[in-house]
Amino acid sequence: MKTSQKFFLLFGLVFAFLVVFSILVYFRILDRYFSRLLLWGAIQSIIAISLNLITGFTGQLSLGQAGFVGLGAYTTAILTTQGWPFLFALLPSLAIAGLAGFLVGWPSLRLRGDYLAIMTLGFGEIIRSLIINLPDLTGGASGFKDIPGFHPDGDLNRLFLFLGIFISFFLVLFLVVNLIRSSYGRAIISVREDEIAARSMGVDIQLVKIGAFTLSALIAGWGGALQAPFLNYLAPSSYDFLKSVDFVVIIVLGGMGSITGTILAAFGLTYLQEWLRFLGDYRMVIYPLLMILMMLFRPQGLMGGREWTLETFIRKKISDSKVGNHG
Amino acid sequence: MTLLAQVLQQVVNGLALGSIYALISLGYTMVYGIVRLINFAHGDLLTIGAFIAYFFILAVGINPITLTLAMVLAMVITPLFGYSLERFAYRPLREAPRINSLITAIGASILIENGLRVIPFIGTEFRRFPTLTLNQWVLMQNLDEHGQIIKVTVSQTQLLVFAVAALLMLVLVLIVDKTKTGKAMRATSYDMKAAALMGINVNRIVSITFIIGSALAAAAGILFASSYPQIEPYMGIMPGLKAFVAAVLGGIGSIPGAMLGGLILGLAETLTKGFISSQLSDAVVFLILIIILMVRPSGLLGQTIKEKV
Amino acid sequence: MDSLLKVEDVSIQFGGLKAVSDFSLDLRSRELVGLIGPNGAGKTTVFNILTGVYLPQTGTILYRDRYERLIHLEGLSPNKITQLGLARTFQNIRLFSNLTVLENVLVSHHFRIQYNWLEAVFRLPRFWQEETRIKEQSLELLEIFGMANLAHQRASQLPYGQQRKLEIVRALATQPRLLLLDEPAAGMNPQETRQLMELIQFIRERFHLTILLIEHDMSLVMGICERILVLDYGRILAEGRPEEVRTNPEVIRAYLGEVSGA
Numbered sequence: 001m002k003t004s005q006k007f008f009l010l011f012g013l014v015f016a017f018l019v020v021f022s023i024l025v026y027f028r029i030l031d032r033y034f035s036r037l038l039l040w041g042a043i044q045s046i047i048a049i050s051l052n053l054i055t056g057f058t059g060q061l062s063l064g065q066a067g068f069v070g071l072g073a074y075t076t077a078i079l080t081t082q083g084w085p086f087l088f089a090l091l092p093s094l095a096i097a098g099l100a101g102f103l104v105g106w107p108s109l110r111l112r113g114d115y116l117a118i119m120t121l122g123f124g125e126i127i128r129s130l131i132i133n134l135p136d137l138t139g140g141a142s143g144f145k146d147i148p149g150f151h152p153d154g155d156l157n158r159l160f161l162f163l164g165i166f167i168s169f170f171l172v173l174f175l176v177v178n179l180i181r182s183s184y185g186r187a188i189i190s191v192r193e194d195e196i197a198a199r200s201m202g203v204d205i206q207l208v209k210i211g212a213f214t215l216s217a218l219i220a221g222w223g224g225a226l227q228a229p230f231l232n233y234l235a236p237s238s239y240d241f242l243k244s245v246d247f248v249v250i251i252v253l254g255g256m257g258s259i260t261g262t263i264l265a266a267f268g269l270t271y272l273q274e275w276l277r278f279l280g281d282y283r284m285v286i287y288p289l290l291m292i293l294m295m296l297f298r299p300q301g302l303m304g305g306r307e308w309t310l311e312t313f314i315r316k317k318i319s320d321s322k323v324g325n326h327g
Numbered sequence: 328m329t330l331l332a333q334v335l336q337q338v339v340n341g342l343a344l345g346s347i348y349a350l351i352s353l354g355y356t357m358v359y360g361i362v363r364l365i366n367f368a369h370g371d372l373l374t375i376g377a378f379i380a381y382f383f384i385l386a387v388g389i390n391p392i393t394l395t396l397a398m399v400l401a402m403v404i405t406p407l408f409g410y411s412l413e414r415f416a417y418r419p420l421r422e423a424p425r426i427n428s429l430i431t432a433i434g435a436s437i438l439i440e441n442g443l444r445v446i447p448f449i450g451t452e453f454r455r456f457p458t459l460t461l462n463q464w465v466l467m468q469n470l471d472e473h474g475q476i477i478k479v480t481v482s483q484t485q486l487l488v489f490a491v492a493a494l495l496m497l498v499l500v501l502i503v504d505k506t507k508t509g510k511a512m513r514a515t516s517y518d519m520k521a522a523a524l525m526g527i528n529v530n531r532i533v534s535i536t537f538i539i540g541s542a543l544a545a546a547a548g549i550l551f552a553s554s555y556p557q558i559e560p561y562m563g564i565m566p567g568l569k570a571f572v573a574a575v576l577g578g579i580g581s582i583p584g585a586m587l588g589g590l591i592l593g594l595a596e597t598l599t600k601g602f603i604s605s606q607l608s609d610a611v612v613f614l615i616l617i618i619i620l621m622v623r624p625s626g627l628l629g630q631t632i633k634e635k636v
Numbered sequence: 637m638d639s640l641l642k643v644e645d646v647s648i649q650f651g652g653l654k655a656v657s658d659f660s661l662d663l664r665s666r667e668l669v670g671l672i673g674p675n676g677a678g679k680t681t682v683f684n685i686l687t688g689v690y691l692p693q694t695g696t697i698l699y700r701d702r703y704e705r706l707i708h709l710e711g712l713s714p715n716k717i718t719q720l721g722l723a724r725t726f727q728n729i730r731l732f733s734n735l736t737v738l739e740n741v742l743v744s745h746h747f748r749i750q751y752n753w754l755e756a757v758f759r760l761p762r763f764w765q766e767e768t769r770i771k772e773q774s775l776e777l778l779e780i781f782g783m784a785n786l787a788h789q790r791a792s793q794l795p796y797g798q799q800r801k802l803e804i805v806r807a808l809a810t811q812p813r814l815l816l817l818d819e820p821a822a823g824m825n826p827q828e829t830r831q832l833m834e835l836i837q838f839i840r841e842r843f844h845l846t847i848l849l850i851e852h853d854m855s856l857v858m859g860i861c862e863r864i865l866v867l868d869y870g871r872i873l874a875e876g877r878p879e880e881v882r883t884n885p886e887v888i889r890a891y892l893g894e895v896s897g898a
Contacts, residue, residue, distance in 0.1 A: 003764075061426050107621040113425050114365050118575065119620045122613040129610035175757055182756035182763065183742065183749045183770075190732050190743045197730035200687060202718040202747035202810050211753075245433055252430055257734075281451075284441035291434035295427045296419055305734065 014170050018163065026159045037274060039161060041267040042169045043226050048250040048266045049176055049259060050219035055248070056256030057180060058212040059192025060108065061117040064124025065247050068217040070131060070239030072097045072224030074138050077147045077234055086150060086164070090225050097221020098214050100127065105213025109206050124244055131236045143235040147228050165226050172219055177259060179215075188212055189257075249291050255301025260308040265301075329471045335479045337601040338594065339466070343485040343554065345593020346492035350547035351570035352577065352585035353499065354540030360516040360580035361536050362421065367432040368412060369544060370567015371439040374560060375408055376401040376545025377552040378449065381456055389457040394549075398491070401545040408439075409541030410534055418530070436567075443560035453559045456552035459483060488550045495546055496586060499539065503582060512536060516580065565609070569596070572616045578629020587627060637698065637706060640665045640814060640846050641722075646685055646695030647870075655681045656870040659695070661848075663814070668840060668847045670857045673867035674890055679850045680727055682867070683816050687724050688714040702813065719747050723812035725803040727819050727850075733792035737783060737802055740791050741774040744809035774809060780842075781805050781835065797828055801835075808839065815839075817849040821856050829853055833860050858882065866890070 021038075024030040030038075051065045072093040079089035104123045108116050131138050138144055150160035179185055190198040191208050199205055228234065250269055254261030276283045294301070351373060358366045380397035387393050416435055420428045444451050460483055467479040503509035515522040515532045523529045551566060552558050569592060577588025595615060599608040619626065641663040648656050656678045663669060671679050684690045686697060688709065697709040701720050709717055732740050749770070751762045778784040781801050786794065791802065800820060807815060820836070821829045833856055840847055851857045857864060857878070864881045866873040868890045874881055881887055 003759075007759075055426075061429065107617070111620060111624060114359075114363070114429065115575075115620060115624055117429060118365070118571070119617060122572075122616040122620075125613045126610055126617070129607070129613070133604075133606055133610070178757045178759060179753060182753075183746045183751075183766075184753050184756055186735070186739055186743050187746045189735060190746075193732035193734060194730045196689070196714075197726065197732065198743065199714040200718055200724055200726075201744045201806060202715050203743065204713075204715050204747070242437070245437070248430060248433070256426075281441065281445045285438060285445055288434040288437035288441070292416055292431050292438065295423075295431045295434070296416070299423060299427050 018166060021166070022159060022162060025162045026155055028155075035158070035162070037270055039165050039230060041270040042165050043223050043230065044247075044250065044270055045263045045266040046169055046172050046226070047220050047223035048247050048254075048262045049172055050216045050223065051247045052251045052254075052256060052259065052262045053176060053188075053219070054212050054216035056251055056258070056262075057185070057192060058188050058209065060209060060212070061113070061248075062120040062213075062216070063117050063241065063244050063248065064104070064120035064122070064127070065216075065220050066239045066241070066243035067124035067127035068097045068100055068220035069224035069227070069243075070127055070234075070236070071100055072221030073227045073234050073239070074131060074144065074224075075221075076225040076228040077144050078137060080148050080228065081144075081146070086225075086229060090222070093225040094218050094221050097224065098218035101214040101217020101220075102210060104217070105210045108213070109209055121241060121244070124239075124241060128236055128239050131239065138236070139234075141236060143233060145233050147232045147234065149229045149232060161230055165230070168222060168226060172222065173259070173263075176219070180259070192257075249287065251301075252291065252294055252299075253301055255303035255305055257305045258301065258303035258307055260306075261301050261303030264303070329477055332467065332469065332477045332479050333601065334598075335467065337597050339479065339481050339485065340601075341594035341597035342590060343481075343488045343593070344597055345573075345590035346488050347547050347550050347554070347589075348566065348570045348573045348593050349586045349589025350492055350495060350543045350550070351566060352573040352589045353496070353582060354544045355571050355574040356577070356579055356582060356585040357512075357516075357536050357540050359574070361512065361519070361533055362417065363425070364417060364428050365432060365571065366412075366417075366537075366540075367429075367567075368435040368439055369540065370563035370565075370570065371436050371443075372405050372409055372541045372544040372563070373548035373551065373566060374443065374558070374563035375439070376405045376548035377456065377558050377562065378443070379404050379545070380549045380552070381454065381558060384457050389459060391459065394459060394553075398546055398549050401549055402542040405545035405548075406538040406541040409537045409544075413534060413537040418533070436564075440560050440564065449560060451559065453557045456556040456558050458553055458556055459487075484553050488554060491546060491550060495543060499543070500582070502539070508532070508535060569612050572612055575616060575626055576619050578626025581626065581628045584626055584628035637700060638665075639663055640667075640700055641686075642696075642698040643686070644696050644698075646682075646692045646697065648681065648685060648690055648692050654870050656685065656692075659685075659867075659870075659872060661865065663846055663848065665813075666840070666844065666846055668836075668860055668862050669849070670861035670864045671848060671850045671867060672852070672854075672857055672864060673873070677867040678870040679867055680818055681870075683724055683818055683850065686717075686816065687722060688712050688717045699814075715747070718810050718812070721811075721813040722816065723807040723810045723814070724816035725807050725818050725820060727822070729799050729803055731791040731799055731802060731806070733790070735791055736788050737778065737791055737794065738771070738774055738787040740802060740806050741777060741809045742770055744806050745770040745774070748811075777805050777809055780839070796823055800824070804835075804839075808843065811843075812845065814846045814848065817847065817851075819850055819852065821851060821853045824853075826855070829856055832856065836860060 025035050047065065047069055051062060054060050054062050075093040075096050076086070076089045079092065080086060104120060108119055111119055132141050149157040150164060151157040187203050187208050190201070190203055191205050195205050250265045251262050253269065254265030273283070276286065279286065351370065354369050355366065358364060358369070379401040383397045383400055384393055412435055416431050417428060420431060443449050462483040463480040465478050465480050469477055471477050503512060511522065511527045511532050512535070514525065515527060515529055519529055548563070570589065573588035573592040574585050575588070576591060577584030577586070592612060592615065596608045596612060599611045639662045641661065643659060643661040646656060646659045647654065659682055671682065673679055681690065685692050686709065692710055699707050699709050699720065699722070701707055707720065732743065750766050751760070755763050775784050775787060778787060783798060783801060783805065786798065791799070794802065800822070804817065804820060821832050824832060836847065837860055839845060861878060863876065864878055865875050866881060866887050873890055874884045874887050
């Protein structure tokens with residue numbers, strides 16, 4: 001299939017999805033609960049993809065991703081409560097999150113594995129500490145209330161939220177997938193596979209790591225920025241170490257280095273969490289147990305580093321029809 | 328004079344807290360030195376130790392003898408958890424990529440914390456850990472410019488902390504330096520494969536390391552609970568994290584480093600709490616972490632290991 | 637200076653051990669030089685110094701680049717040195733295990749890639765042009781080594797001999813002027829070694845390379861090297877043509893019991 005054909009097919013699918021679900025959401029055919037979960041799953045996916053970029057693809061374990069999310073969320077909240085329209089607030093949010101990623105990435109250049117992970121943990125905690133200790137700006141430990149949505153009208157707000165979040169989701173997907181499937185992606189993966197060899201093949205590993213950190217933080221901040229109008233309320237406890245671990249669990253379950261896996265796991269866990277809510281505190285026992293069992297018995301995750309691509313579906317259709325599999 | 332007294336008081340407090348951190352730190356550093364794993368669940372062993380002592384004392388009442396017995400009991404039972412953790416969660420992953428072990432360790436930590444919460448007789452509430460007495464001894468006393476008495480005191484609990492910590496650290500150093508097991512531990516931490524070739528039962532040595540570390544953490548848990556008498560399942564998170572920073576500060580893998588790091592961190596935290604702001608004391612700890620990782624990742628007393636190309 | 641690479645009195649010490657002392661080498665363009673010596677003599681350390689992995693404590697390394705500029709290599713980062721035209725293979729294979737054979741070779745093209753990351757993301761024409769170009773070039777290279785049919789295999793699934801060859805292809809793909817091969821024939825049987833010897837001479841001609849290689853296999857060393865340096869305990873023991881070195885009593889003494897297939 002030619003590239004331009006592929007592109008139009010994908011674009012068509014995305015467009016159809018957006019139109020169909022916009023109608024479902026606006027006219028409340030989809031119930032509120034379900035659509036909230038759908039939207040939250042998309043936001044989680046965006047953040048999880050950002051983590052997968054730095055950890056799954058570049059091989060740098062980040063335990064502080066929630067910090068970048070928090071920066072994006074709070075910056076947007078602060079600006080929109082001051083009257084800024086969301087799109088205008090988005091840019092500084094991305095910039096601040098990206099800058100933070102750069103500041104974290106830079107000293108991390110000289111660190112390996114565990115040390116790097118701990119450093120990111122430290123930075124995440126410092127960001128959270130900052131949020132708590134600037135109560136005039138952020139509302140401090142009691143949280144940031146009354147953040148405006150996209151529109152005063154409830155129905156339109158829901159519609160715009162849906163569009164805003166899912167367009168962001170597809171944009172991030174487009175960005176990351178295209179990056180990975182290019183020479184830059186290969187350079188990133190080479191750093192994960194063997195830094196010393198990558199260096200010797202001319203790859204500037206410092207640049208790759210810093211770039212990956214910055215971009216990853218920026219995308220995480222994007223996810224955070226979307227949280228502000230969606231939740232209308234932010235609390236610093238949502239951006240702590242345990243939240244960072246949540247995202248690590250997602251990419252581990254889905255399979256590090258697999259974007260498909262990340263998305264499936266993000267949505268899956270979002271629904272699972274809701275479904276398991278009746279378990280109450282036992283939920284927080286099952287979660288880590290799952291993590292440990294995954295690491296012991298299927299560390300490569302659900303997808304094992306593989307992806308579902310357009311080819312996967314087309315080839316399946318062809319082979320099905322060839323062998324005469326009916327229906 | 329008042330300022331000096333305040334500083335000295337905080338120094339006393341800081342050293343007490345630091346001694347507790349040092350005990351926890353030792354567990355981190357020994358485990359990392361041997362299996363290159365940051366045992367995130369280590370701080371939670373502290374919690375387990377504290378709860379074991381709590382229930383024991385609740386049953387038999389509090390006096391110096393029962394407190395000692397409680398400590399011994401905790402130091403015997405908690406290592407069972409530490410041992411199981413290593414045996415069933417970490418050992419299978421010894422050859423796997425490090426990120427897998429890290430994730431497992433984080434999972435284990437969360438599992439223990441929340442596991443404790445769902446146990447019916449523990450639950451989520453805060454409980455008061457019984458304390459012996461609130462006696463205080465005066466180290467220094469003087470009059471300030473208004474004729475008020477200002478003093479620098481050390482409490483009985485703090486003395487207990489100093490005594491127990493010093494004793495345990497001494498025992499540890501004796502074990503590591505003077506016994507055959509200790510020598511085997513040092514050899515294994517230097518080069519596990521070579522140690523195995525020399526006939527050392529590496530698995531046994533790793534288990535012993537975890538057991539010793541757990542015992543120290545349990546003792547630290549009781550000392551911590553005595554000093555800050557509120558216990559609950561999440562109590563080990565922060566001290567655990569901070570003790571980890573202390574281990575990194577001192578040089579992870581270095582036993583004297585862990586002791587030094589613990590003391591320094593305890594001082595830093597208390598001085599910040601006393602003179603700057605108590606909310607920033609946590610941030611200061613992490614700032615220290617970042618700075619040490621940037622300036623001297625091998626820590627104050629650690630050594631750098633180069634990778635063979 | 638008409639040498640390609642002029643190394644003068646390079647030394648490095650690790651702790652109390654002098655790994656390399658006063659190492660000097662004058663490499664002329666298009667030469668094929670061998671570096672031999674007992675295990676632990678410091679040969680790979682020399683490679684690591686030349687490629688920027690280690691910083692020498694004394695001495696200089698002067699390199700004449702494509703534009704006839706004389707550049708000091710000491711202190712430069714390994715990726716910069718590779719970009720200048722010095723490539724190397726590793727004694728212990730360091731392939732990108734989870735990438736395919738083709739992708740491993742494509743990585744070597746990255747530093748020359750003519751599109752930026754935005755053009756990659758938006759799939760602008762330059763992206764497609766460059767990807768086609770580097771894929772073609774990489775496949776040609778693989779073809780020379782008889783590995784083009786393995787292009788989409790995972791590198792970790794290749795048999796050992798093929799992995800060693802891929803190491804060389806990957807280094808070649810950086811379009812070097814000077815190629816450093818670290819024990820290319822390790823683990824190969826005599827037939828494979830002969831094929832390798834031909835391959836090395838072929839690529840030297842085809843790509844106008846200067847080659848410095850470390851080897852233990854004497855048939856290869858004596859067979860294709862024009863000049864040989866012998867290293868022992870970090871010092872140069874002898875230097876000269878294969879016949880001279882082979883009959884040098886010092887060399888024989890250093891190698892006592894270690895000669896294989898000379």
